[in-house]
Amino acid sequence: MRVPLTSLSEGQEAVVVEITFGGPSSSTGFWGGFRRRLGWGWRGKGGPGCGAVKRLADLGILPGAKIKVVRKAPLGGPIEVEVHGSRFMIGRGLASKIIVET
Amino acid sequence: MKYASIPARGIRGGHAEPDLRIALAGQANVGKSVIFNQLTGLHQHIANWPGTTVDKAEGTLYYKGLIMKVIDLPGIYSLTHLSIEEKISRSYIARERPDVVVNVVDATALERHLIFTLQLLELERPLILVLNMMDLAEKYGIEIDVDVLREELGVPVVTTIATRGRGVAQILDAAIELHRTGYSPKKIRYGKEVEERVERLEAALGEIDLPYPRRWIALKLLEKDEEIWGLVGEKNPRVIELASELITELESIHGHDSLIIIANERACIASQIARRCIRIVKPRKPTLGDRFDEIATHPILGYILAAIIFAGLFSIVFGVGGIIAELSEEYLSEIMRDAWVRILGINPISEVGWSAIESILFLLGLAIPYILPLYFLTFLLENWGYLARVSFLMDSLMHKAGVHGKAVIPMLLGFGCNVPACLAARIMDTWRERIITILMTTLVPCSAVTVVVMGLVGRYFGVSWVIGLYLLTLLIAFILGSIASRILPGVPVELIMEMPSYKVPSIKTILTMTWIRLREYLEIAAPLIIAMGALVKVLEISGLLDLISSTLSPITSSWLGLPKETGVLLIFGILRKELILTTLAALLGTIDFSQALTPNQMITLSIVTILYIPCAATISVLLKETGTKTTLVITLAEISLAILIGGIASKLLLTIGIS
Structure with missing residues (x-):
């Protein structure tokens, strides 16, 4: 079954299938307009989350990797995972974009 | 072995x-x-x-x-x-x-x-x-x-x-x-599809004038590395066109982003090598660290433990610091003052000179008793591996301010001193996160502010009022952080951080780091603190201080409802916040502030003290870390905020009967 990493329970293991991204645009809405009027562009190019995919890849969190949820932080906090014997914490929002196969 | x-x-x-x-x-x-x-x-x-x-x-x-x-x-x-x-x-x-x-x-x-x-x-x-x-x-x-x-x-x-x-x-x-x-490493070979395209790109690159190896450039092009795309694009745009074509081909073969394809192949190679040289001789048993983590990251016990650890940290810092500071202030400062007066006499120039020396003494009196143990204990916690757990626990709260869990470390340090705290904001990954963290950290009431607030509100209203004021301040910090995160360009970065295993800290490393950081602190803060100390003295002697104070009186007296001398206090407070209390005592000739200040004024003055401006040492760090423009924005924003909140608080307190 394909589910986001966030829906695994503590201690459960799965295999990463894909990492999905399509973040919201940052120049829309009230504050986005404010930002545009101030002439503040992007610092750094690439879409939202683009850097995060790379960073996850560097940690070995790639399609095909075995991933285990060690624990979840309270109040929608980050998820601690174990991949290739090392442990990381990943923000909940980011973790919800990691799709795994159980 | x-x-x-x-x-x-x-x-x-x-x-x-x-x-x-x-x-x-x-x-x-x-x-x-x-x-x-x-x-x-x-x-x-x-x-x-x-x-x-x-x-x-x-x-x-x-x-x-x-x-x-x-x-x-x-x-x-x-x-x-x-x-x-x-x-x-x-x-x-x-x-x-x-x-x-x-x-x-x-x-x-x-x-x-x-x-x-x-x-x-x-x-x-x-x-x-x-x-x-x-x-x-x-x-x-x-x-x-x-x-x-x-x-x-x-x-x-x-x-x-x-x-x-x-x-x-x-x-x-x-x-x-x-x-x-000499050196003869093995060549790392990727899959056939990737290697073919790397070779084509290498050929197209020819003798391109970049310091990087050609094969590396070719790989980075396929991995869509922005910097390398830019560098190659300037010199040879045709290679970029070819790279885009090759990426499209690769992606259609594998059905993944080219970046993922290459990262994946690299991970496979790493995994093959690892398999050949690693042997697991016994399964990993839960270690003491794992069991400790059950508590350290527990949804209830974790927070209690963090509160105990940081309460312990600050009581050591303030306890030890207080004793040393008192001794040095009583003896060292007075002996030096006597010697100074005996040699140079009392005249305006010697007074200005003395106030510069006093600033240095103050800086040392802050650095050695307080900042040194603060750094030492923080590095101890970090080296041990505990700080990562605090980030884990606090991540969701910090998200309310648009930053992630790592920002909690600078903010906690801020309760000790804003200077090391703002320097610690370097742990944030991006410029954007750093600015937000620094902004919030400068609002955290430091030990000097605590002296003032305890001396006024704590003494006459009780500690619960102080806690109330601090919670209000933190709320304001979070609101400002959240506004800043909406205004500042860039996208929020989510927490990705290693959960390090607990280690026995290396005392030698911690001592070295403490020393290096302490030196850095003195180097950054000293020039501005000494200059400001002398400047304020000049203003005082020339009588300009009173002039500034009376110019400020529409704000201080009319809007904030504070005594007319407040302007002087607030200017001294820029040097270091606890001077607000000592100067007040000197002006009144007594330390019973209730004789001169109404309850309303005490609370308002405390609020203004907490918010109104980062102290000179913190401004020095802001200048170094964020540049002149951002420093100016943060400083002005906090002055306006102090005037606004202070005034509103004063009026609100009146309506609930505290005059």
Whole structure:
């Protein structure tokens, strides 16, 4: 079954299938307009989350990797995972974009 | 396995040309800085990399008749993703061409670290692989066949337990040997589809004038590396066109992003190598650290533990600090003042001079009793591995302010002193996150502010009012952080952080780091503090202070409802916040403030004190870390905020009957 990493329970293991991204645009809405009027562009190019995919890849969190949820932080906090014997914490929002196969 | 303790002790190499230049590279939490400190001791120099606030740590040492220069490259995750640290590291390796690159890895997570090692190998500089934390690996039942690893990679491999100094000298031996005999690493081969395209790109690149190896450039083009796309695009736009075509081909074959394809193949290679040289001799049993983590990250107990640990930290800092500070203030300051007056007499010039000296004394009186233990204990917690757990617990709360869990560390330090706290904001990954964190940190009431608030509100209303005021301040900090995160350009970065295993801290490393940071603190803060001290004295003697004070009176008296002398207090308070209380006492001639201030005024003055401006030392750090413009914005914003909130509070208090 394909589910986001966030829906695994503590201690459960799965295999990463894909990492999905399509973040919201940052120049829309009230504050986005404010930002545009101030002439503040992007610092750094690439879409939202683009850097995060790379960073996850560097940690070995790639399609095909075995991933285990060690624990979840309270109040929608980050998820601690174990991949290739090392442990990381990943923000909940980011973790919800990691799709795994159980 | 045989270890030898390190015989090398750094001696200052002066300005002599080094015989060997060594660069330490590795990911975060591998003990790289421990190794750096073991190698160079106090003979190190910390500056910033040009145009950044990233630390550039260099040291010189003398070993077996050779002068060696060691540079500690910033801790990074990879050479593909472009954070500032990564850009610095790879461009240093490619452009400065160190004689040897020492790649420090965590032996307990070799497979993951090998991914980074493979990327370093692609930069084609002589490389030594250092397997650190061998003691932990043994404890976890991980056996690594060093000979197989050496064979697989074609590079020298050294094993170390850096916290105990074991194997550190062997790194130097290996470096000398490697420099002497030359270097023959294995070529890392990707799958057929990738290799074909790398070759085509290499051919198209020809003799392009860039400091990086050609094969590496070709790979980075396929990985859509922005910096390399830009660099190549300027010189040869046709290659970029070809690269885009090849990427499209690759992606249609594999059905993944080209970046993922290459990362995946690299991870496979790393995993194959790891499988050949790692043997798990016993399954990993839950360690003491794992059991401790059950508490440290527990949804209820975790917060209680964090509260206890930080309450303990601050009571040590303030307890120890208070005793030392009192002694030095009573004796040292008075003795020096007497001597000063005896030599120079009492005249305006000697007064201005004395106030500059007083500023230095104050700075030392803050640095040695308070900042030193604060740094020491924080580094202790960090080295042990605990701080990461606090980030884990606080992440969701920090998200309310648009930053992630790491920002909690600078904010907590802020309760001690804003200066080290703002410097600690460097742990944030991006410029955006750093600015938000610094903004929030400057609002955290530091120990000096606490002196004022306790002396007014705490003394006459009780501690619960102080706690109330602090919660209000933190709420304001979070609201401002959240506004800043909406205004500032860029996208929020989510927390991705290693959960390090608990380690026995290396006291030597912690002491070195404390000393280096303390020195940095004095260097940054001293000039502005001394200048401001003298300036305020000049204003006072010339009578301008009263003029400024009466100019400010529409704000201080009419809007905030404070006594007319408040302007003077607030100007002194810029030097250091606790001067607000001492100056007030001096003006009144008594420390019973209730005679001169109404309850309403006490609370309003406390609020204004908390919010109105970062102190001179903090402004110095802001200037260094964020630049003039941002410093100005933050300072002005906080002054307006103090006036606004102070005035509203004063009126509100009136309506509930506190006049």
